[in-house]
Amino acid sequence: MSRRNLFTYGAAVTVALALALFIGWWRVDGPGAPEPVAQRPLPLTQMEFQMTDQGGETVGPASLLGNPSMVFFGFTYCPDVCPTTLSDISGWLDDLGEAVAEMNVVFITVDPERDTVDAMAEYVSYFHPAIQGWSGTLEETARAAEGFRASYEKVATDGDYTMNHTASVFLFDAEGQFASIIDYHEPREFAAPKIRRVLARAEEETS
Amino acid sequence: MKSTVAAIALAFSVFVGLPTTSFAGSEDIVVEDAWARASIGINRPGAAYMTLRNTGTDPVTLVELETPLAMMPDIHETKTDANGVSSMGPVGEITIPAGESVALEPGGMHAMLMRLQTKMVEGETFPLRLNFADGGTLTVDVPILGIAARGPEG
CATH class of the missing domain: 1.20.5 (Single alpha-helices involved in coiled-coils or other helix-helix interfaces)
Structure with missing residues (x-):
C-alpha cells in the first residue's frame, strides 16, 4: 500500500x-x-380549567395555590386501580398525620358523564376526609388532563365502557410548581418520603 | 387460645377449599385470602381478589367464574404502561403451574364482577364458583370488606 x-x-x-x-x-x-415518554405537568399557575368539587363549589388550579397539592385522575366505575390508589393515598395521609392538614388532595374524574358531583361526593366520602373529588364538563376535563400531561380514553366493553387513564399521582409545591410524581408502578413505600419532601419544602418556604 | 383460632381458621380454609367433585388436577387447588370490596349501589362493577395455590403435580387451568352476585364475572387484568396509563381487560384462562400460586391482587389480576345483581355489603360474603378446565369446580365464600380495603386484612 x-x-x-x-x-x-x-x-x-x-x-x-x-x-x-x-x-x-x-x-x-x-x-x-x-420525544420524552412522559412529559412533566405544567405549573398549576399555567393551567386553565374549571370544575366543581364534592361540596358544589367551583374550583380550578388556582384553588390549589398556597398549599402543596397531590392530584390524580381516575373514575368511580373503576373497580381496581382507583379504589386501590384512593386507599393507598388514604394510608399515606394517615401515616403523615398532622403534617398533611394543609395539603390539597384532589381526585379528578376522567368520566364526568357518570361521575356527577353527587357521585364523586359519595365516592370520596368512603376514603380519607382530606380527599376532594372534582368533576367537570367533558371539555374542562380535557383541558385539565392536558395541563397535567395526563391521558385518558373511553374504551367500550360488553354493552358498557371503561376508561384507560394515567394512574400516576402528581405532587406540586405551594407555588404550584410541579414537584414530583408517584407512579403506579413504584413500590408504595417510596410514596410517603416523596410527599414528606414536598411538605418540608413548603415549610421552609413559609418559615 | 391462639391455637384454637388457628385450628378454626385452618378448618375453615380446608372447608372452603374443598372441591365439590374429584377431577384430575383441580382438586389440588387451594384458595387463600379471598376478599372483595363493598360496592356503592349496583351500577359499578365490583372486584374480588384471592390467591390460587396449586398443591398438585399437574398444571390446572381456571376457565370460568360464576356467582349469583353478578351476571358477568370475569378475570380481568390491570396493566400500566411506561407513560403511567392504566388499562384493564379480560385475561381469559389462567393456568396455575404445579406447586405454584397465582395471585389476584390490586393492580394486577382481579375477578371483575360486572352487572351486579345486589349491592356488595361490608361484612357479608358471597359465593364465587371457579370452573376448571378438567371439569372440576370450587366454590369460595368471599368476604366483603370496606370500600377502602387494601387487602384481605382490611
Missing part, C-alpha cells in the same frame, strides 16, 4: 467515524431525539 493510499484510507475512516458520531448525536440528543 502506498503512502497516498494509506492517507485516503485514513481520511475515509475519519469521515466515517465523524458521520457515525453525528448520527448518534442527532438521534440521541439532537433534533432527531425521540
Whole structure:
C-alpha cells in the first residue's frame, strides 16, 4: 500500500467515524431525539380549567395555590386501580398525620358523564376526609388532563365502557410548581418520603 | 387460645377449599385470602381478589367464574404502561403451574364482577364458583370488606 493510499484510507475512516458520531448525536440528543415518554405537568399557575368539587363549589388550579397539592385522575366505575390508589393515598395521609392538614388532595374524574358531583361526593366520602373529588364538563376535563400531561380514553366493553387513564399521582409545591410524581408502578413505600419532601419544602418556604 | 383460632381458621380454609367433585388436577387447588370490596349501589362493577395455590403435580387451568352476585364475572387484568396509563381487560384462562400460586391482587389480576345483581355489603360474603378446565369446580365464600380495603386484612 502506498503512502497516498494509506492517507485516503485514513481520511475515509475519519469521515466515517465523524458521520457515525453525528448520527448518534442527532438521534440521541439532537433534533432527531425521540420525544420524552412522559412529559412533566405544567405549573398549576399555567393551567386553565374549571370544575366543581364534592361540596358544589367551583374550583380550578388556582384553588390549589398556597398549599402543596397531590392530584390524580381516575373514575368511580373503576373497580381496581382507583379504589386501590384512593386507599393507598388514604394510608399515606394517615401515616403523615398532622403534617398533611394543609395539603390539597384532589381526585379528578376522567368520566364526568357518570361521575356527577353527587357521585364523586359519595365516592370520596368512603376514603380519607382530606380527599376532594372534582368533576367537570367533558371539555374542562380535557383541558385539565392536558395541563397535567395526563391521558385518558373511553374504551367500550360488553354493552358498557371503561376508561384507560394515567394512574400516576402528581405532587406540586405551594407555588404550584410541579414537584414530583408517584407512579403506579413504584413500590408504595417510596410514596410517603416523596410527599414528606414536598411538605418540608413548603415549610421552609413559609418559615 | 391462639391455637384454637388457628385450628378454626385452618378448618375453615380446608372447608372452603374443598372441591365439590374429584377431577384430575383441580382438586389440588387451594384458595387463600379471598376478599372483595363493598360496592356503592349496583351500577359499578365490583372486584374480588384471592390467591390460587396449586398443591398438585399437574398444571390446572381456571376457565370460568360464576356467582349469583353478578351476571358477568370475569378475570380481568390491570396493566400500566411506561407513560403511567392504566388499562384493564379480560385475561381469559389462567393456568396455575404445579406447586405454584397465582395471585389476584390490586393492580394486577382481579375477578371483575360486572352487572351486579345486589349491592356488595361490608361484612357479608358471597359465593364465587371457579370452573376448571378438567371439569372440576370450587366454590369460595368471599368476604366483603370496606370500600377502602387494601387487602384481605382490611
